[in-house]
Amino acid sequence: MSYTVQVVIMPLKELLDPQGKAVLGGLANLGLGAVTDVRVGKNITLQVDAASPEEAKGIGEQAAKQLLANAVMEYFEVTVL
Amino acid sequence: MKFGVVVFPGSNCDRDMLDALQYDLNQEVVPLWHKSEDISAFTTEDCIVLPGGFSYGDYLRCGAIARFSPIMKQVIAFANDGGKVYGVCNGFQILCESGLLPGALLRNERQQYICKNIFIKAEGSYKEQLKEDAGRFQGVYKIPVAHGEGRFYADPATLEALKANGQILFRYCDATGKETPESNPNGAIDNIAGISNAQRNVFGMMPHPERACSAVLGNEDGKKILTSLLMARQLVS
Numbered sequence: 001m002s003y004t005v006q007v008v009i010m011p012l013k014e015l016l017d018p019q020g021k022a023v024l025g026g027l028a029n030l031g032l033g034a035v036t037d038v039r040v041g042k043n044i045t046l047q048v049d050a051a052s053p054e055e056a057k058g059i060g061e062q063a064a065k066q067l068l069a070n071a072v073m074e075y076f077e078v079t080v081l
Numbered sequence: 082m083k084f085g086v087v088v089f090p091g092s093n094c095d096r097d098m099l100d101a102l103q104y105d106l107n108q109e110v111v112p113l114w115h116k117s118e119d120i121s122a123f124t125t126e127d128c129i130v131l132p133g134g135f136s137y138g139d140y141l142r143c144g145a146i147a148r149f150s151p152i153m154k155q156v157i158a159f160a161n162d163g164g165k166v167y168g169v170c171n172g173f174q175i176l177c178e179s180g181l182l183p184g185a186l187l188r189n190e191r192q193q194y195i196c197k198n199i200f201i202k203a204e205g206s207y208k209e210q211l212k213e214d215a216g217r218f219q220g221v222y223k224i225p226v227a228h229g230e231g232r233f234y235a236d237p238a239t240l241e242a243l244k245a246n247g248q249i250l251f252r253y254c255d256a257t258g259k260e261t262p263e264s265n266p267n268g269a270i271d272n273i274a275g276i277s278n279a280q281r282n283v284f285g286m287m288p289h290p291e292r293a294c295s296a297v298l299g300n301e302d303g304k305k306i307l308t309s310l311l312m313a314r315q316l317v318s
Contacts, residue, residue, distance in 0.1 A: 015234065016268070018192040067149065070142055070178065072185035073234060 003048050003056035004081040009069045010041035044068055045081075053080040084110040084311075085123055086130045087156070087172075089147045094133035094170065098291045102130075105294035105304055115150040120159060128165035128311050129156055131172030133227070133289060143186060143230045144174035153179060166283045167311055170228055173275070173285030181283045182276060183243065184235035186228075190268025194229040198300075199266050201274045201288055202254050205247040221258045222302040224288040226266055231287040233269040233276070243276060250310070251275035251286055284310060 011017045020038040027035045046063060050056035060078040069076040084102050088095045095112060102110040113120065113129070123129060136147035147153070153175075160166045160181050168176040176182040189195060202221050235243060243249055251274040255264040260272045267287070275286025290303030 015187065016190060018188050018190060022192050067145060068141065070145065070185055072177075072236070073187055 001050060001052075001056075003050055003053060005046040005048050005056050005060035006079045006081055007044045007046065007060055007064045007068050007076055008041060008079075009044065009064070009074050009076045010039060011074055015073060041074075042068075056080050082108070083123070083127050084108055084130055085113045085120065085127070086110060086132055087113045087115055087152055088132075089115045089134065089136035089150060089175075091136045091138055092132050092134035092171070094289065094291065097289075098130055098132045098169070101291040101294040101303070101307065106307060113152060115147070115152045118151045118155060120152065120155045123159065123164065125159075125162055125164040128167055129159060131156075131166070131168040131175050132291075133170030133172060136171055136175065139171075139230075142174075142178070144171060144176075144178040147171075147175045148178040157181060160278075160283050163280070163282055165311060168283075168285040169289055169291065170226075170231070170287055173287055174230065176283060176285045182278055182285045183239045184233055184276070186230050186287070187232040187234050188230050189228070189232055189266070194227075195231070195266050196227040197225065197266070198223050199226050199288065200224075200254050200256050200258075200264060201251040201286075202258050204249045204252050205244075221254060221256060222306060223256075223293070223300060224290055224303055224306070225292045225300075226288045228267070228287055231267040231269065233267075233273045233287070235270065240270060242279075243273075246279050248277050248279060248281075249273055249275075250277055250284060251288070 017039050019040040024038040048056040048059050057078055057080050064076045086095050086098045099110055102108045174186045177185050200221050252260055252272040253265045253274050254260050265272045277284045290306040293300035293303030
């Protein structure tokens with residue numbers, strides 16, 4: 001079976017996200033002053049051959065831990081779509 | 082002692098490093114293609130250098146993909162055996178990604194790519210170790226930086242360990258040696274510009290000493306740093 005596995009990676013909450021800050025400034029310039037905070041992360045989808053959704057999720061987690069995310073600065077969530 | 086400079090796809094300071102080591106420091110130095118898996122010509126007396134640049138286009142995170150280049154397995158084993166490994170800029174990012182150095186390099190606080198001369202000073206045990214060079218190393222050095230992701234970060238426990246073990250090599254400062262927020266180009270935690278591992282055989286720094294090694298370039302401060310850091314027998318704790 002081929003599963004689509006989604007890995008969402010975000011900068012750790014305690015870290016300054018300069019990219020998010022720049023986007024927040026852009027939104028304010030647009031007139032969307034109601035937006036009070038922006039964090040920018042990554043959304044990575046993987047096509048995974050696996051016997052079960054659990055196995056696919058495990059492979060996604062392994063990919064995230066070893067390469068896709070850096071735990072020093074980011075956290076991630078893995079979902080099988 | 083000889084040097085090997087690893088060339089990744091997207092490295093762009095490899096030639097500067099080769100040139101500085103060969104012609105300004107008169108060392109034996111060879112380029113090492115990242116696909117090579119054989120660095121058996123190097124002993125623990127030697128030094129492997131990871132140069133600056135944009136390995137793999139900085140895709141995913143700076144240094145994240147280069148860390149899995151074929152040669153890195155050998156470089157990590159070499160470092161674990163006690164060989165000297167030195168990373169500048171993207172090389173520093175690769176060392177952090179590979180786990181040879183603690184912490185990470187985040188996007189600059191002020192959201193800009195910075196390319197300019199800054200001042201750094203040697204710190205702690207490094208300064209102490211080189212006290213015979215006191216005339217040079219208790220001073221302040223003008224070295225260029227060129228990076229978009231140079232904000233050193235480590236969690237509080239790691240930072241404490243870095244301080245306790247004297248692993249902080251360089252801090253950003255002003256021309257008189259004062260650490261000020263203005264002299265910190267990227268928002269690095271505690272003005273940290275360079276660190277070593279606990280064993281003191283792996284070094285990483287964001288500034289580029291190899292770009293400041295020749296009178297023709299108007300700045301030789303980098304030569305002092307490369308000479309003392311890489312050619313000292315061993316930095317002690």
